[in-house]
Amino acid sequence: MAEIPTAAISRLVTYLRILEHLELQDVSRTSSNDLADRAGVSAFQVRKDLAYFGRFGTRGMGYTVPILKRELVRVLGLNRSWNVVIVGMGRLGQAIANYPGASDYQFQYVGLFDVSPGVVGQQVRGLTVGHMNDLTDFTRTHAVDMGFLAVPPERAQDAAQALVDAGVKGILNFAPTVIQPRTTERPGLQDLSDEWRGVIVENVDFLAGMKRLAFYILNPHLKDAPAPEEPA
Amino acid sequence: MAEIPTAAISRLVTYLRILEHLELQDVSRTSSNDLADRAGVSAFQVRKDLAYFGRFGTRGMGYTVPILKRELVRVLGLNRSWNVVIVGMGRLGQAIANYPGASDYQFQYVGLFDVSPGVVGQQVRGLTVGHMNDLTDFTRTHAVDMGFLAVPPERAQDAAQALVDAGVKGILNFAPTVIQPRTTERPGLQDLSDEWRGVIVENVDFLAGMKRLAFYILNPHLKDAPAPEEPA
DNA sequence: CTCTGTGAAATATTTCACAGCA
């Protein structure tokens, strides 16, 4: 099914970041070798990844930074705006809301939610934190594309369900737990999992990263070797 | 080189989390099917992942939760303590320092560092935030195993270099930038990259996750299909 | 009869070599 490897998408995001960096430094041209070096992958890989989506370079010349950047922005779907709600406004949720860079590509935080009386009602980034119970009402008047989930793991599945009920198409899950892509344990209803059809879940799990790091420190030979060089 | 897939390690972390959950609920036995369902992968995958490291089950019976948990803890290197410093104590660094769960497996924050006068000297989690310049001195008197990097991307490479100079074996990079596993632009010195030999870098990149999510919302058919069921 | 452990087959991904265009 995956005709384009998932890892390729992660790499495209990296290439885009590098192109932004080059543009800031007024570098106008680059090459698969240069991108590969900066991204820590092979030049073969860069060319193959780009080839999945089109032909963006000039043989013998390389790539024009603004053009390749524009094309990657388009490919990744960053040339439109995304309305985001954050569920869970503890320290992590607040750090996410205030992290610079999200607004670079028109990711807009339109709603912030929590259940804790200590947080509901507070102002964060110019928005008033609402109560989770108001989420569904909120989505009746606001188009919401994705939800960021920064609640404790034991509340993550229910909060994810609420997001799906509210109609979001994607969830960025920061909780250290697997979000089941189906409605679970809803008394009296057999299977409402159609709600989940087409909902994308991406995970950003810091505790998992920490544990992988521990493993690879103890087993460094199992870590992916550095990218092979292109022959000179 | 990678005789054990990197993805398998991520899945082991997930299995371990599930086992902790089962143990809390006093469930004493499980199976590759049960774990697979909870982890969102195939039962084949669970058995193969575990088989890389040993034989932990009983044929016809399944797995004993505390035993499998203990074995995964051992495999992942979580049965020892890890001394961690955090570099960058802005909102994200503080959220990381206070995030519950890190101490479950003896990950201990032993030092916190920043460069901003507004943060240096503050108390976080019972530690006084020190200045980056004091990092090397600090590591002379404290054994430090890993560093968490929560600085702005333009400072990430230098901060990573400081961590490597300080002797850490692994870096968990939260900055949206590629850490080059070599000493760059150090005037007068040709190649000190030996310092970097064996240093592991793992990335936890929330902005990248957000962009991948945007892509897959627009291209849901490219998302890895749900795990196939084991035939009944 | 059940469910694990595992070699072998099927897929997926990466690497490579080189054709092709500037």
Place this chain on the structure above:
DNA sequence: TGCTGTGAAATATTTCACAGAG
């Protein structure tokens, strides 16, 4: 000549089918 774009080869990973232990 230089560097991209791409089919084909090489690897890596996942899936499968079934032998084997309880």
